[in-house]
Amino acid sequence: MVVKSLWLKWRDEARSTFLKDIEIGYADRDIVPIVRSIFEKCQHVFTISSCSGRITVVDAPYPWVRKEATIIFKKHTAVMPEEIAPLLEQPCTHRLWIISSGPIIHFVADSIDNALKLLSIARESGFKHSGIISVREDGVVVELISGNWISMLLRDADQVIIDRAALPRVLTIFNDNLLEGKQRLQKLHQLIASSSL
């Protein structure tokens, strides 16, 4: 079970990292208010890593590949056709995928009970793929993943797969998906703020 002093120590370290990330401009803007409010108000959970959702273009065999993947574009806010269109025409090593992903946040709870409380709030906020991923002396780690992840193949080696004329329409959908993730994050923020966590 969790030793509270170790959990508090971890929380202090995580808070320092978060404050440093803000200072050097590393933190993604849309995540700052929720993480800050969790550190200020919550007595039973804190966050260790988080992303508010983003649109990326990756050169990779599959959009879920990490090792062989190169991120060639990344933005935490809506994208415009003129930002993406030129990427279609460049040669790529593997395949070009555009991905719009919702928020992902890792929390550390001070007990399994509080981890389960957080999971219930997560589900209510649309973070459907969430669960406890480790139970240690210094805390119970909970991964919250919003289910709204979409990908699209843009180019396979030398062949453009998407109808170029359809790009603006595709990006509208990918931007709307990004916004949906940010709304789930707001809901999560509100529910955590009004909980006993």
Added chain:
Amino acid sequence: MVVKSLWLKWRDEARSTFLKDIEIGYADRDIVPIVRSIFEKCQHVFTISSCSGRITVVDAPYPWVRKEATIIFKKHTAVMPEEIAPLLEQPCTHRLWIISSGPIIHFVADSIDNALKLLSIARESGFKHSGIISVREDGVVVELISGNWISMLLRDADQVIIDRAALPRVLTIFNDNLLEGKQRLQKLHQLIASSSL
């Protein structure tokens, strides 16, 4: 904490459901060997729902939507261009998405320790989005999700988004992704069989 008699009762019920699903041909073929072997050999975990991975075409605002979605095509094995091409030309209510998803399995463990053991095996087999989703008197429910999920927008209302000539190439990629999921399932099967679970 888990009461073993309640866990055993749940296991008996789950086994009956599984056997009935096989009898009526409801169970997906590629999942049967692993689920059967888990019921036969494992003393600490059993499965309650599972999918070996599949390719679907859905008519939905987003590929992750459940409520407003209509599945218009579903197959647990590789698909051919002639199966998908005609779907492109039909009008749709929302949008037409093709999805290739890896396996998803829900397990019930008889303790948190065994749930964590299972999670460690899951991660080693490529089931990266996995976690404990509930802790109850009758068992600890663990969701195992293979990360290899890909989607592609085929049609948005009246507009075909994909270059029709590229469809065979796209389907090769989607079939390969399906196969990758089945291989992860094999690995999971082997690791569970040689574990103490």
